Amino acid sequence: MGSVDDTAAPAPLRILVITTGLKLGGAEQQIAALARAFLALGNEVAVLSLTQGHEIDLPAAIPVTELDMRKTPLSMLAAQRKARLLVRQWRPDVIHAHMVHANLFARVLARTGRMPPVICSAHSAREGGRLRALAYRVTDRWCALTTHVSDAGRMAMVASGAVPDERVIVMPNGIDTSRFHPDQASREQARRDLGLGPDDVLVLNVGRLVPEKDQAMLIEAFAEVCRDLPKTRLMIAGDGPLRDELAQQVARHGLNHVVLLAGARSDIPELLRAADVFVLSSRIEGMPLVVGEALASGLPVVATAAAGVSELAGDTATLTPTGNPQALASALRNAIAALPGTETERDRRRQRIVGHFDVNGVARQWLAHYRSLRKQP
Structure with a gap:
């Protein structure tokens, strides 16, 4: 009888991802990045x-099922039936849910019959109010593992009573460093496409136009910056319910010639290469992917100290208090004054992400968790 080869590659896994939605957003982008990495490592998703x-x-290799679930009992029951049918037909080895509604849905699904291990991942430092914390706590034992993308977010969940300390771990976001990297030729082309001159300084913000991202505070800060630095431009890439309100704020400050609300964009890697400084103005985060993407692109980053930012950036970014436009304006001025910076500084920022948060490494950590949970009785 031949000996067992302990060095053989582990068997591929079938991973069912349950998500609240597939709109543009940080958690959704993380789901896509991990899915691509899982496929590249020989698994099915x-x-x-x-x-x-x-x-x-x-x-294209990933089948997508959309339930169109409504917030009514009948719709939720119908969605659960469809999900159970999918599990029986596709036979996943593990179910991985992301974001609060999908997490609670997956936990209920786990109670309806024989199911593979269920993992629930939270992405925001504020998952919701008391009712959501209670729902998390009541259903905690219905899943095998709860994770959060940052230690700050993990501690917030524990403090709210949503999950016991010993039942939640930190699993960081992964950054696709093959997509986000410096490229001088791409930078020059992107700047030409944006109509930027050699003396123009582009400050870039990426995020949904919602209160948590606080672009209103960013616009207040930028109004101060451009008074002293008239060649500075601000692009805000993203869309959301506050678009009209922010456009009115830009107009009130007389900034229409230097501030662009660019809407949702599919060319974020190119925009990051075109930019000179990246800025994050959020009040609430979990672990903001775009900060990691900016650092992987070599950009100087000025960010508010929202949850997860310092864990991601270490000492490679300048952090300011949330909700403080004067502090943000001062940090932006300092970052612009230090341009163009050195290649050593650029490489140090990129290596922070490559060394700690590359998506392939994070995907391998997830696969190890999946296999460990499958072995548990």
């Missing part, structure tokens, strides 16, 4: 979305 609408880029 299927995605189940509670809602309709598909804006993120997923590989």
